[in-house]
Amino acid sequence: MSTMFEFLPNNLKSYVSLNLGNIYELRLRKNRPATANIKGEYKQVTYMGQNVIPTEKDIENIVYSACENSLYNYNESLKNGYISMRNGIRIGIGGECVIEKGCILTIKNFSSLCIRFSNQIIGCAEKVYSSVCENGVICNSLIISPPGAGKTTVLRDLARLISEKTGKNILIIDEKYELYSEEFSLGNTCDVINGCSKNFGFYTAIKTLAPEIIIADELSSKQDCKGVIFAATSGVSVICSVHGNSLADVKNKGFLNQALNQNCFKKFILLNKSGCNFTSKVI
């Protein structure tokens, strides 16, 4: 487990190890006190009684270490403002964008990091499972929630529950290396493809892996929507998540309208999180 945090300097590594399982997020800002989200509450990070104040060099070292000192592997995600580590940890990056001909080449002069730790909360998706499963059939469902409300944690547990209770073949499309990690139990009937676009997952993996259910996190483009329609019209159940506070928010975004108009989703589940408790509501 300690090797998961090798990318952090000793003071932060020690703090994270002490709060293992309870820490959701670590926020580092250049020359400002570091804060951590412990069970839903932000606290200042301390080491040996002192506030931890990261320097620009500290932040740069964390980014390089998180990239396994191999920026050539991570620049594509760095351009999108984040790094997804193989163990489910995701680092959002603030800094200066380098732009050429209107395209972002990379990010430099890193100034802040939002390090999100993935957790597995066994049983947190029980209620969602009973909503999406009707007489043993998994309905096409869209989970809606604001950032940080636990979409990914719920999807991960939902995959485990579906696998254990139905034994159906599940394909997890893990574009950002967030859903799956060797540390987590996802059941025995899950196939995972990580690092690829959802587009590839929906179109190619349906043919090659023959899933009965597809689970994908954070739909965010028209391409993703087309993939959902393709899967839903291919006889595969689809469970996806999207950012928002309500169904109206999702409709306003527009990119999912085609799927909504074609009634691709049967269930809409609004997810919220207060502290470390999840609440879900079928709408």
Place this chain on the structure above:
Amino acid sequence: MYNLIIAICLFVICSGVGIKLSQKYVLRYDFFNSLLSFNKDFYSTVNFRRDSLTSALNKRYKNEQFNALLISKAKQLKNGSNLNLPNYLNEVETNEIISYFDKLGKSDAATQTRILLDYENVFSQILSECNKQKNHNGVLIKKAGIIIGLIAFVIAV
């Protein structure tokens, strides 16, 4: 009898010193040969397999001192320690190697590729120079050691 033993000892010592001194050129050649092999392997890592720099540093090559350099680079990534470079490199070569290892992994694939190709030229030139030195100076020193040993043998006898 004593003279013969001393003569043999002198011959063995002089030849040994000559061979030992000439080894420096062989080691230099092997070192840069290993460095070029690493550079080629890392090129394919960056362009195809996309393994991490750390796993590239875990590979081992013919020259032991080059392997020690790779181990020290892996340690440097963890704790910022210095690179372990052999003492038979001159100042220019040392600076080139430090600068090369400093650039590894710190840019996108296209830039890394350009850097690796540039360094392939630099290291190929040094290797060819090392080969010349190995064939000329190395052989010369080895022969000189043996000849001096023979002269010492004759004088002692």
